[in-house]
Amino acid sequence: xxxxxxxxxxxxxxxxxxxxxxxxxxxxxDIVQEAWIRWQSTESVVQSPKAFLSSTVTRxxxxxxxxxxxxxxQYIGTWLPEPLxxxxxDVKDCAELAExxxxxxxxxxxCLSPEERAVFLLREVFDYDYKAIAKTVGKSIPNCRxxxxxxxxxxxxxxxxxxxxxxxxxxxxxxxxxxxNHGDVQGLIALMAEDVTFxxxxxGKVVAAQKPLYGCIKVARFLVAIRRSRLTPTLVxxxxxxxxxxxxxxxxxxxxxxxxSFEFASDKIRAIxxxxxxxxLGAVKS
Numbered sequence: 001x002x003x004x005x006x007x008x009x010x011x012x013x014x015x016x017x018x019x020x021x022x023x024x025x026x027x028x029x030d031i032v033q034e035a036w037i038r039w040q041s042t043e044s045v046v047q048s049p050k051a052f053l054s055s056t057v058t059r060x061x062x063x064x065x066x067x068x069x070x071x072x073x074q075y076i077g078t079w080l081p082e083p084l085x086x087x088x089x090d091v092k093d094c095a096e097l098a099e100x101x102x103x104x105x106x107x108x109x110x111c112l113s114p115e116e117r118a119v120f121l122l123r124e125v126f127d128y129d130y131k132a133i134a135k136t137v138g139k140s141i142p143n144c145r146x147x148x149x150x151x152x153x154x155x156x157x158x159x160x161x162x163x164x165x166x167x168x169x170x171x172x173x174x175x176x177x178x179x180x181n182h183g184d185v186q187g188l189i190a191l192m193a194e195d196v197t198f199x200x201x202x203x204g205k206v207v208a209a210q211k212p213l214y215g216c217i218k219v220a221r222f223l224v225a226i227r228r229s230r231l232t233p234t235l236v237x238x239x240x241x242x243x244x245x246x247x248x249x250x251x252x253x254x255x256x257x258x259x260x261s262f263e264f265a266s267d268k269i270r271a272i273x274x275x276x277x278x279x280x281l282g283a284v285k286s
Contacts, residue, residue, distance in 0.1 A: 006049045007036055013050070013126075014057045020121050021061035021114075023081035023106045025283035031060045054128070055136040058118050062137070065114035076204030078212065080273050081106045082280040083259040085249060086241045100125045101244035103273040104263035108155050119144050120151040166246070169264055173239050173246040176262075176269065181237065183227055188220035193268040198222065203277035207231070219272065233257065240285075249284060256284040 014035055018028035035056045039049075046052045072079055081103055099105060100121075109117050115137050122128040122136065123144070130141045137144070172191060179187030198219040202208025213219050226232050235250040235257060242249070248260040259281070263271035275281065 003040060007039055007053065010050055010053050014053055017054060017057050017121065017126065018061055019084065020100060020106070020109070020125065021058070021117060022064060023109075024280075025082050025084055027064065027082075031057055031064065034060055051132055054122075054126075055132075058122065058136050062114040062118055065117070076202075077208060077210035078199050078201050080199060080201035080275050080280075081243070083242050083247075083261065083275050083284055084244075085247075085259070085283075085285045086244070099244065102263070103243055103245075103261045104271060105155075106243070107273075111154070112151055115139070116147050116151055119147045123148050124152065168267065169246045169262075170239070172264065172267070172269060173248065173262060177237055177239055177248055180223055180227060183224045185220045185224050188223060189216045191269055192216040192219060193265060193270045196269055197271045198274065199271065200274045201277050201280065203279060205278055206276050208274070208276045256281040259284060 011032065014032045015028055018031040019025060022028050022031070035053055038056055039053060042052075084101065109120075112120060118137055119133055119139070122133045123130070128136075130144050134141045134144050139147075176188065176191055178184075179191065194216050195214065196216050196219050198209070198213040200208040200210075200212075202210075209222070213222055227235075233252045235252060236254075237248050237250045239246055240249045241247065242259050242261040245261060245264075247262060249256060250258045250260070258274055258276045261273045261275075262269050263273075
């Protein structure tokens with residue numbers, strides 16, 4: 001098997017690692033392309049192409065996150081991941097991987113350092129052994145075990161205790177879209193947790209709430225106001241999979257305008273993540 005065929009065999013895995021590390025489709029694709037260049041130019045014999053390529057991608061992501069830290073600190077308003085849209089049927093058969101794509105999960109990863117994020121993802125999501133992880137990040141095996149333990153404890157404390165299955169999430173999002181389309185404030189309030197949070201990322205490119213909104217009444221009224229505002233173009237909305245979870249894509253003239261993704265707790269919507277920044281919608285499939 002030639003080098004191109006070997007690389008293509010692992011391309012989806014490499015993108016999966018890079019996207020979860022960077023929470024950006026375009027940046028993940030750039031990292032995968034850089035890994036291909038390095039793989040192509042490697043002269044030595046590689047015993048395990050999978051280990052070599054995944055290690056290369058992980059190290060490139062760590063370096064990228066270090067250099068991008070200041071840029072994110074200077075970001076205008078709330079920073080959210082770049083949405084990744086897929087078919088709903090593509091994620092239902094792999095709930096664990098879908099959960100690791102969710103906005104809620106990716107936002108939690110932001111509290112970890114680049115190295116901690118790499119160790120946690122490689123172990124908990126992609127099931128790499130500690131020996132390979134330690135070699136990739138340049139840490140000892142006991143240190144990597146400690147990182148995973150601490151990260152696991154930290155993330156468990158922040159995640160909802162009662163999760164919904166895919167079918168219930170679908171129903172909840174379809175009801176949300178129906179109530180939103182009809183401007184039904186009370187209907188929206190009934191679907192959301194009392195302490196729901198609405199996050200909006202316009203990146204300073206378009207008008208968006210620069211601070212999170214809290215509370216079901218305030219969020220419901222804000223959502224309906226968006227629909228009724230003369231400043232908002234006529235949106236065509238549909239339920240799609242956004243980052244492995246049922247979400248909403250809004251289009252104007254068949255072009256992506258924004259996406260909504262959700263965090264669920266019990267039988268309610270716990271958080272809404274709205275990406276309006278046009279620079280983050282390039283990979284969204286309408």
